Each structure stands twice: as C-alpha cells, then as structure tokens.
Amino acid sequence: MTELREQGIGRRPALRTGPSTLPQALALVGLAALIIGPLLILLRTAFLPPDSFPFDSWTFTGQNFVQILSDPEVPSLLLNTAIYASGSIALGLLFAIWLAWLVERTDMPGRIAIRVAMFTWMAVPPIILGFGWILLLNPGSGVLNGIWTQFAGKPGPLTIYSMWALVFITGVSVTPTAFVMIGGLFRNMDSQLESAGYVHGGTRMSVTRRILIPLLMPGLLSVAIYVFIAVVQTFELPLIVGLTARIPVLSTRIYLLSSPDVGVPNYGLSAAFGILLLAIALMLMLLYFRVVGAGERYKVVTGKAFRPRMARLGSWRWPAAASAFLLMFIMVMPLLILAWTSFLSFYEPPSVAALSRFSLSTYTQVIGRTAVQEAIVNTVVLVLASSLATMALACIVAWLSARGTGWMSRALDMLSFSPMAIPPIVMAMAILLLYLRTPLYGSVAILIVGHITIYLAFATRTMSSAFVQLHRELSDAAMVSGAGWWTTLLRIVIPLVWPQVLNGWVWVLAHSARDLTIPLLLMTNRNMVISTVTWTLWDVPDLPGAAALSMLLVVALLCVVVPVQVWIGRASSRG
C-alpha cells in the first residue's frame, strides 16, 4: 500500500493542466531529429581524419582543429569577418535610424510609401542585389564608373571588388531589417516620457540627449547585435562579391572547403570551421540575450495606444524627404540595372540608343529552357512545402511550449529557438553530411528539410510572441467548454492570431525562395531551384538570362508579399 502511494506521488509531476505528454514528446523528438541530428554529424565530421567520410571510421582526431589554429590565414579570416560585420552594421544602423526616425516620428511627406517599401523589401533576394551592384560598380564597365568617365574624362575609381564595396552593399541590404526593428522601438515608446521632459523645462536638445537616447539605447544595442549575428552568418554577398575580391570570410571558407572548384572536398576541415563559426554565433547570441533580457523577449504589448509625438520638420520637410528617397533610390538601383539588362539580348550600359534594342526575347528564351522550367516547378514545391510545414510546426511547438508546464515545454522552447544561433551555412553543411549517402540527397525534399530547420526559429518566435499576447482566458474558455488542446489551437487560437500566422508564412516563403545557401550546398542537377539556376547562369556568364530570371523571381515574390502585407496592415488596424 505504501509502495503504491509512493509510486502515485512519484508520478505526480507528469500531470499537467495543459496539453498531455504525448504530443509534447512527439514534437520534442521531431525537433531533435531536425536540429540535433545534423549538428551531431557536424561535430563527428570535425573530428574526422583527413580524406574520409563521416560514417566510414570510428577514429577521432583533433587534427582539423590543430590545422585551423596553425593556419596563418585564420587570423586575417577572423579579422576580415569582424571588419566586414561591424562596418556593415554601422552603415546599416545609420541608414535605418535616419529612415525610421523620419518615418515614425516626423511629418515628412511620403512616410507611408517608405514604410511599405521597407516591409516588402524581403521579396528581394540578396544575390540579385549582388548581381545588380556588380553591374553598377564593375571596375571596367560598371555603370557608375561609366558616368564618372563621362564627367571626369578619366576611368572611374569605383570598384565592387573591395572591402568597402562589400561593406556598403551589405549595409544597404540590412537596412530594411534594422528599419523594421528600430521603427518598432520608435513607435512603441511612450511619448509621455518625452512630454514630461519638455514640461519640466527641457529643451529639444536636452530631452533628446537625456531622455530619448538613454531610453532607446538598450533597444538599439539589441538590434545592433541581432543584425551583427545575421551579417556574420551571411553567405550570399561574400560569395558573389567577396570571392572575386579575394576577401575570404568564415562563411565562404566553409563553402569552398566543402565544394571546391578543383580537387576533393575536405569535409573534416570544413566542419571544423563550421564549429568555429557556430561558437562565435553562439557567443553573440548569449550576448544578445543578456542585452535584451528575458522580459523583453516576451514583451507583452499593452493595450494602450500611444500617439507618438510627431516632430515638425517645417522647411526641412523636403530636404529630409529628398534624403530618404535618395537612400531608397540607392537601394533600388541594382534592381533597375537588372531590369534594364533583362530586356537586352547582350548586356550593354544604359543609353538612349540601346532602348531601340529592347525586347522580351531574353525572357522567352530563359523560360523556354527545360532546366528553368524544372527549377520553377521545384521552387514552387520548395517554397510552398517549406513555408506551410514550417508554420504548422511552429504553431504546434509554440502552443505546446506556451501552454504546457514542466521540463518538456521548456525543452521545446529552447530547442526550437536554437537554430537562431546556427548559421545557415553551417546547417547546410551539417545536412549535407547527414544525407550525403541517402536517397534523399539530391532531391527537393532535402531542401525542404533544410529550410524548415533554418526558418523554424523565426517562425516559432513569431508565433510564441503572438500566443503570449493572447489573453489566456480566451483559450481557457475553450478548454472548460470541453475542447481538447488540438481543437482549441485550431478553432480559437490560430484564427485569433491569423495576421501573425500569415506574416510568418509570407516571411518564410520569401526567404525560402530567395535563399541560395541551402540549395547551393545541396545542389545536384536534379534539385535546381530558381536561385541556383540564376547563380549558374551568372557564372556562365549569361548576364541577361540571369537578370531576366532574377526579375521574374522578384516580381513573383512581390505579387505574393505585397497583397499579404496590405491585408495584414488592414487587419491589424481593424483589430
């Protein structure tokens, strides 16, 4: 009898009011297979003797790490990465703060247009921006150099293949992300705090210096670290621009070792570099959480609608607007030159004379190719499957971890969030190693698995912050009415956070379509998608073909992103 009782008490912690244990355990196992599996293989590979494959032997050696430590190039590699990341951040934040302040806190004309443009910018793949910038800044034939030559009479000094150009391009391309985050900071700040400063005798200068900046500082710092992590992890721009410029950074080194132009892949060394990058990203992530603090991570938006103070620009309105639109123009320039190129059969710099040679022949030619048609089908399958699966998984995981109690829901929360710190290039590498000798390798399915893994963190984070903001009684009411956790999620919770679900979905969809990292590392001739085909065309080089395909991708993404953003904007202003 006593024994039975003790067993009963021992079992007690398994009881919980939320969802039962089984779905939580299933979700946990699924996540672990998705995330921890590849990482274990990566770790195993990093300790592999040279010239062998992950599953071939049981010998462990630290040789790869010894090689990294003794490599004289590694310090400069790290230095390059650091300069590249901090330079891009400085520039990107500067642009983003300027734009966000003008849009959110002043009466500048055209603010809405800029905000919409910034929010839809996710439809523009970074590789396409890279292509455009190369056309603009090429040392010999770049358009901007051509203009320079016309005015100055001598060859232009601009070159895309330099650190400053890489920093500038990346800085411009992270501006929209930083803008969205900083805009939120500006919008959510209680303007009463500033008003209190003015009422008690503060001048505009002293209120800005003593109240506004100190209040914004923690937020800005967290945005800066977040973007820093993104830039350290970024792969596409260093690949397109940095390789020719001979500016190796960590992410491109990992790629080159695993997919060299000549010779055998050195998976062991590549994995060891991957571990190094992972360690750096993890440390930055810990720093991020320190700055952000646990409270901010789950900041619940109060129902209070702040009407932020709008600064009156007066006669400065038009110069301010001009500066903002100039910045926008700089961002759009690479797209314009690509659009120009796509209407020509052979690339030539913009001129009135070339207009007569405009035709749609490049488009018909590109679409006519079997490889491109296959890639389009593959891309559609990839983006739909990965975005739907990611959102479904994210909703379930976020719900189970938000409403569950005990260690399992905490484990779910942490596990689903961890890919945030795993650079996509490292994850791609790990997935490659895991599936290299399975039939899955070379299929579109492996790309789907890869994208689910790397986008799950963002999607889960979006959904859990949406769930946290939902009044708990709304779901409690469904449970008391007799609905199980699944019915509650499906009938009550998801419909209530529908705008956030859609927002997350379109984000994953756009990123899945524009991503080059996963498709390139896992590329075979059977699973080409638009981004990899564009990259191959560019490599040939078939500039008009690559430009036409890029434009098709951007236009297709805009057709999805813009209506959804407009709908979300309406839905949230209604609510």
Added chain:
Amino acid sequence: MLSIKNLTKVYPARGGAQPVDALRGVDLKVEQGEFFALLGPSGCGKTTILQSIAGLEMPTSGDIVIGDKTVFDAVAGQFIPAAQRHLGMVFQSYAIWPHMTVFDNVAFPLRHGRKRASGEELRRRVMAALERVKLAAFANRPAPHLSGGQQQRVAIARAIVHEPRLLLLDEPLSNLDARLRDAMREELRAMVKELGITTIFVTHDQVEAMGMADRIAIIDQGRIMQIGQPEQIYFSPRNAFVANFIGRSNTVEVKVTGTETSNGRTLQRLAAPMGELVAVANPNVSLGDEVLCIIRPQAFVLGGVDAENRFEGHVVSRSFLGDHVELDVAIAGVILRIVAGPYDTISVGSRISLSIPYQRCVVVARDRV
C-alpha cells in the same frame, strides 16, 4: 455536489524568490443547487481555488470531487483535464472569441465539447440559452460588436448552454459599471436559481457576495477563515479578519474576567480599556484569556438606557456621508467608530452617552501571528 479536501498549492521558487503558498489546506463542501461565493481580498487564493476546480490549475496536494467523480486526487495521481470535467465558466474578461458570431460563441461547447449536439437540436439549445440572457436578437452579430454588458450575457449563455454540472463565475461583475452591476446581480442570481445549477462564484466585493450567495467562504492568505450564510458571517464573525472584511468593526482588546448566566444566556464579563463590557459568551475562550471584542459601528444605541455597557464619551470627529454620519467617539482614551443617522445632530466636541446591547458584542480569540 462539490467537495474539496485539504487542497494546497505551492508555486515553486523562481529566480531566487521564496516558494509561494497560494493555498494552505482548503476544505469545503457545496450542496446541489447552492449558490456559493468565495470571498477574499486580492491575492488570497480564491481564484486559485476556482481554477483548480475548473482544471486550469494543478494543485499540489489534496483532492476534489465533483458529483460522484473524483477529478483530482494527488495521492492517487489522478487529474481529469478541464475539457473532460463538463463545467461552465464565466471568465473575468468574459473571453468572448472575437472572430466568431454570438451564435458560434455559444454553440462552441455543443460543437466541440463532451456532449455534442448538431443540426436542429444545436440551434434550439443555443437559441434557448440566448433567449434566457435576452440576446436572441443578436445571434448573428459578430461578437466584438457588443457592449460590455452584452458580452457578459454571451459568456453566461455559453457557460450554461451545455447544462454543466457546475457553473463557475470568476469576478463576473467586476468589469461592469456600477449601475449595470446592481441590475445584473439580481438577474444573475435569479437565473442561476431558476436553472438549479450549482454555482461557485469568486469575488472580492462583499456586497456582491452578500447579495447573491446562499453561503459564503471568506478566504485569506490561502486559508478559509469562515463559511456560512451572509447573516451568520455578519453577526457572528469568527475572527477579527472576517469582522473587518465583512462590513467594518471596532476591535477592542479585552480580558475575560467572569462568566454568568442571565435569562438563560451565558454571558462573559470583559475588562476593556474603557471599562467593563458584557458580551455573549464564546465557549472557546476561558477565564483570564486575552481576547478581542468586536463591535459594529451600527451596534451602538445613542443615549440608550440599558444597564449594561453604558459609556460616556466626547465626539472627536464627524464626517457627513449623506446616507449616514460617521462619528469618532473617545471613551476613556479609546476611539470608537460609530454610525449615526443623518438627522442626528451631534457636533464635534459634544459629550454623548451611548450603550451597546450585549448581543451585539462578539468575543473572538486573538489572531495567532
């Protein structure tokens, strides 16, 4: 109908803080058809009790039986989830789902709950529930297009549509404005009584609890202080907390000096700072005990002629509150709060004589600190 035994709830220590004892051994029984209120200040644990009954909160130990079914038993490791307890609940925020119409909100328990209905049967029962809360005309309206009072009615309809075994109300009136609250108080009680559903009702407002409940449990710091009918609790509070929480009281520190019988009643003589008091005896206190004597401000008879408990004092302050006048009267250095009628003209500084009938003096033990 509902029986709770020795229920405790400990929230584990978090981030260096001490563990919190939200419930420290709660026992109560509610009879079939009874309207039962859980009354206490905020943070006393009354909502935790309600959530434990609903299955939204996991108690640490104890057991809960609804009808003949054990829904929670810590020793046996038994816990029936909220969805299977067949209850109805009105939440403090009403928790009306804004993405549905009024009809769909009310139909939810019949569509997704334990005892389902469909087609004509579903329609009939939902409309009957809406009829009962006088919202039948609003069935097809989107839920957000309702006023606060209407949302509350929808919440009630949703909680009763599936004829639950138990109706739980979590501060249902606190979000209504004062006038509406008075009207709803009577309406809600009438409706629940007519349906015959056993109802547990959480509130921090003593007027609500007194006006609506058959019996009240007064809760403080995770313990039940007293359970009883409203009059019982008002006239014979068991301790100083109950006396001060239900209405207001003068609490006088006294010592028991003697016991006597008069007219068949046992009385106790008490030594108070302002002189001797006679009160109805409390069998739990004995000669020589240091105890408290509780006297309601309304218990005093101004200028009374009783032989016992006659005192003289002077008025220290007076506040005119419309319906009544509050006087602070100093009697031998002790200040007593007295309520007089608005037409009693007594000015500050005047001397008055008053008496306290011994039936109105309640002896309670001192709270163990």
